[in-house]
Amino acid sequence: MGSLRGEVAVVGIGASDFFRYGGSTESEFAMVCRAILAAAEDAGLPVEEIDGFTAYSNDRSEPLRLATALGIRELRLGAMQFGGGGGGSAGHVAIAASAVATGLADYVVAYRGCRQGEVGRFGRGVGYGGSGNAAHVSGYDLGGAAMGPYGAFAAPHRYALRAQRMLAEHGVSQSTMRAVARAAYHHAQHNPSAVMRGRELTDEIYDSSRWVSEPYHLYDCCQESDAAAAIIVTTAERARDLRAKPAYILAAGQSGEYRSGAGGENAPTYATGGIRALAPRLYRDADVKVGDIDTFQVYDNFTAGVVMAMVELGVCSYAEADEVLTFDNLVAPTGRFPLNTSGGNFAEAYILGMGHHLEAVRQLRGTSTNQVADAQISVVTGGPMTTLCSGVIYGTESTL
Incomplete structure (x- = not known):
């Protein structure tokens, strides 16, 4: 059986400036182009x-339009990872890696842009059309006939139900969810690019923040941002001739669990991060x-989804979560399980998870603003709690 392990590498990373929702004066397309140009410059690769x-x-930034705007000589691959919203945020890297490994293309950009005020997103009621009308109307996604009549129109409403199930079934405390949020905000204080820099999160601030949809306080929910990010993937052989230190892809893939796409909240495994099947496969x-x-x-x-994902990654069991997933254990550089060390979606910028790949690469290069000493392996997961989830494990050359 073929393997991606060590065959391909990330050779360039780039991003636009990061803004809170509505802060950018550029279009989403322009921000994506800016991120790709920055990644090419980082790699030392002519765009x-x-x-x-x-x-x-x-x-919405279509490959043919990008190729035209950037002066690409020939577009050999334009591909989309479907399904799962942010759950696909590592699946597109798997597609890029597979394309490079099999010779479909030489240098593939994996990217995402978000300027949500431009097109509309969550929280606008049933059938608003921001990310596909039919699913919302039919009840197979957020809102719809199964949830809309009960006032559940937005992502926090749906995922609060899954969080409540986790708390009820496994007895995880609110303090563990709070530790996840606090770790992200802590890391953002050292990251000059983070939109939440200057907004330290304490236990008291978290506890006194308003409820959004119980058990979610304000800080249990990710922000929305204007931002774009991109990475460039190529073969390990080509990577040796480029400027940046490569981050090798050791494994990548996606997972849609049994009936995970069942509508009306009918998925048989309800309180799940969605990577129970994927994680062992990635490790193998x-x-x-x-x-x-x-x-x-x-x-x-x-x-709550981050807690589920950490359990399914094998960091701890649910019974151990309150003792293991603490603030001290989740922060770099001293924690046992440094989590979202740039600030993540919560506190760096919400780019639907694309920023997590840049931070994984920075950690392996030794250039993170919250650097873990001698970091050799980083895992990135997309999801959690979404219908489809995905993941990539990155390693340095010494891991090959």
Whole structure:
């Protein structure tokens, strides 16, 4: 059986400036172009050498338009990871890696842009059309006939139900969810690019913040941002000739669990991060164990989902979560399980999880603003609690 392990690498990372919702004066497309140009500069690669693009969650910056705007000589690959919203935020890297490994393209950009005020997103009621009308009207996604009549129109409403199930079934305390949020905000204080820099989060601030949808306080929910980010993937052989230190892809993939897309909240495994099946497969393909992972870059839409994902990654059991997933254990550089060390969706910028890949690469290069000493392996997961989830394990050359 073929393997991606060590065959491909990330050779360039780039981003636009980050803004809170509505803060950018540029279009979403312009921000994506800016991120790709920055990634090419980081790699020392002429932008016209790029010949492939992969995105997810119905990104609106289409590959043909990007190729035209950037002066690409020939577009050989334009692909989309469908399904799961942020759950696909590592699946598109798997597509890029597979394309490069099989010769479909030489240099593939995996990217995502968000300028949500431009097109509309969550919280606008049933059938608003921001990310596909039919699912919302039919009840297979947020809102719809199954939830709309009860006032459940937005993402916090749906995922609060899953959080309540986790708390009821496993007895995880609110303090563990609070630790996840506090760790993200703590890391953002050291990150000059983070939109929440200057807004330290304490226990008291968290506890006194307003309820959004119980058990979610304000700080249990990710922000919305104007931002874009991109990485460039190529073969390990080509990577040796480029400027940046490569971050090798050890494993990548996606997982849609049994009937995870069932509408009307009918998924049989309800309180799940969605990576129970995927995590063992990633570890096997990468030839690593959970104890080998130096940083965890876990998609943070809501704190409860991050707790679920960390459990399913094998960091601890639910019974151990309150003792293991503490603020001290989740912060770099001293914590046992450094989590979302740039600030993540919560506190760096919400780019539907694309920023997590940049931070994983920075950790392996040794350039993070919250650097973990001698970081060799980083895991990135997309999801959690979404219908489809995905993941990538990155490693340095020494791990090959």
